[in-house]
Amino acid sequence: MAIRECAxxxxxAMIQQMAENNAKVDFDGDSKGWSPEFAEWYRARSxxxxxxxxxxxxxxADCxxxxxxxxxxxxxxxD
Incomplete structure (x- = not known):
């Protein structure tokens, strides 16, 4: 795989993780854990x-x- 593809x-992945974490905090105040309710809520706002x-x-973002x-x-x- 080329370096550009990896980048x-x-x-x-960084964008996805930040979006999901921010949404989770907005949903219930915690950035960890998913529930069916959150998945449905996030899908409508992703x-x-x-x-x-x-x-x-x-x-x-910095290096x-x-x-x-x-x-x-x-x-x-x-892991």
């Missing part, structure tokens, strides 16, 4: 949360944050 996958996360990360996310992905694959 695109990592960026997508486009907006993804857009907001993408805009934020385009402006605010250290990206490196941390990459390391988290690597650690997940090891």
């Amino acid at each position: 695109v996958i990592t960026a997508g 486009v907006q949360y993804l857009k907001e996360a993408r805009l934020y990360l385009n402006e605010e 250290d944050e990206i490196d941390d996310h990459i390391q988290d992905e690597i650690d997940e694959w090891r």
Whole structure:
């Protein structure tokens, strides 16, 4: 896999994770855990949360944050 492909996958994962975490906090005040109710609620609002996360990360993400996310992905694959 080319480096660019890996970077695109990592960026997508960062956006998705931020969108889901922000939505979860808005839903019930906690960023952890999913329920059928939250899944339904998020599905109806995911486009907006993804857009907001993408805009934020385009402006605010730095190399250290990206490196941390990459390391988290690597650690997940090891488990």
